[in-house]
Amino acid sequence: MLVKTKLYISLFLLTIVLIIGIVGFSIISNETFVDSLYMTVITMSTVGFGTLHELNQTEKLFTIVLIILSIGVYGYSVTSLTEYFTNDNFFQLLKYKKMQQKIQKLENHTVVCGYGRNGRQAVVKLKKFNMPCVVIEKDKAILEELDLNKIMYVEGDGTDDKTLQEAGIKNAKSLITALPSDADNLFVVLSARQINKTFTIISRASAESSFKKLLIAGANNIIMPDKIGGEHMASLVVTPDLVEFVDKLKINDESSTNLVEISINDLPSEFLNKTILDLDIRKQTGCNVIGFKTPENEYIINPEANIKLIPNSHLILLGRPKQIQTLRQIFL
Numbered sequence: 001m002l003v004k005t006k007l008y009i010s011l012f013l014l015t016i017v018l019i020i021g022i023v024g025f026s027i028i029s030n031e032t033f034v035d036s037l038y039m040t041v042i043t044m045s046t047v048g049f050g051t052l053h054e055l056n057q058t059e060k061l062f063t064i065v066l067i068i069l070s071i072g073v074y075g076y077s078v079t080s081l082t083e084y085f086t087n088d089n090f091f092q093l094l095k096y097k098k099m100q101q102k103i104q105k106l107e108n109h110t111v112v113c114g115y116g117r118n119g120r121q122a123v124v125k126l127k128k129f130n131m132p133c134v135v136i137e138k139d140k141a142i143l144e145e146l147d148l149n150k151i152m153y154v155e156g157d158g159t160d161d162k163t164l165q166e167a168g169i170k171n172a173k174s175l176i177t178a179l180p181s182d183a184d185n186l187f188v189v190l191s192a193r194q195i196n197k198t199f200t201i202i203s204r205a206s207a208e209s210s211f212k213k214l215l216i217a218g219a220n221n222i223i224m225p226d227k228i229g230g231e232h233m234a235s236l237v238v239t240p241d242l243v244e245f246v247d248k249l250k251i252n253d254e255s256s257t258n259l260v261e262i263s264i265n266d267l268p269s270e271f272l273n274k275t276i277l278d279l280d281i282r283k284q285t286g287c288n289v290i291g292f293k294t295p296e297n298e299y300i301i302n303p304e305a306n307i308k309l310i311p312n313s314h315l316i317l318l319g320r321p322k323q324i325q326t327l328r329q330i331f332l
Contacts, residue, residue, distance in 0.1 A: 013076065020069070028059055186217055258318060267332075
């Protein structure tokens with residue numbers, strides 16, 4: 001910041017010297033504005049061009065003072081420019097602007113507000129699935145960590161509309177807001193929903209009272225980490241074997257997933273409006289259809305084989321990694 005200030009001071013001093021020269025030659029030599037500007041520029045630049053007329057004693061003294069001032073300002077300016085271009089901040093700024101240009105070209109990415117414990121876990125999961133994401137963070141130490149890990153980011157406050165737009169929220173597929181304050185998360189959800197009416201918003205919440213407010217504000221899903229953690233611990237007591245089995249199904253990355261969700265819109269067109277039975281997924285891939293999501297976001301567990309595959313619906317399938325891979329090769 002100090003280096004940039006010096007650069008601004010240099011430009012200011014150069015402008016002051018230019019004004020002094022123009023005004024001085026206009027008064028002393030009674031020259032026109034253009035002639036005074038010409039005399040000032042050739043004096044400051046010391047290019048050696050001839051003067052407009054023979055200088056008198058006063059004009060010579062003024063020219064000497066102007067040359068001395070110019071040399072001093074030039075020296076300061078050169079030092080400031082050298083510091084600016086050799087400073088790490090300059091290259092960091094260039095790198096940040098290049099990253100900004102890349103972010104503005106992104107589509108169907110995920111914006112993550114806050115890189116705390118929950119935000120970091122979300123980014124790790126997204127990266128495992130090779131899904132592009134942009135983090136909004138204002139902590140300088142965390143920004144250095146993001147830069148080191150080659151994670152795209154926007155420096156700023158997620159509650160600011162300008163920061164959200166810099167993160168390419170208009171073209172984003174989803175938003176995860178994991179700020180520590182429920183009030184801040186609520187503000188982010190409100191602002192984001194106004195900018196992008198259709199994408200998915202997932203918000204963190206700490207208090208039960210924030211749940212309904214976040215839904216009204218426009219969040220599609222609200223996650224309460226403390227509640228989930230407590231329920232999971234209790235489940236290990238009540239149904240330990242079931243919890244262990246479910247943990248085995250945990251999605252770690254694309255190569256080890258046991259659960260997959262596919263959109264009916266992504267299937268070959270000949271399967272649209274056919275039934276689950278017509279897909280014959282079990283015979284062709286070994287995967288089992290364990291869930292069906294309607295366009296109205298209603299879930300059907302263990303759906304019947306005669307359910308129609310209508311547009312904007314989804315299938316949830318269970319299978320081993322190799323079976324999931326076969327599924328992708330055949331149907332996607």
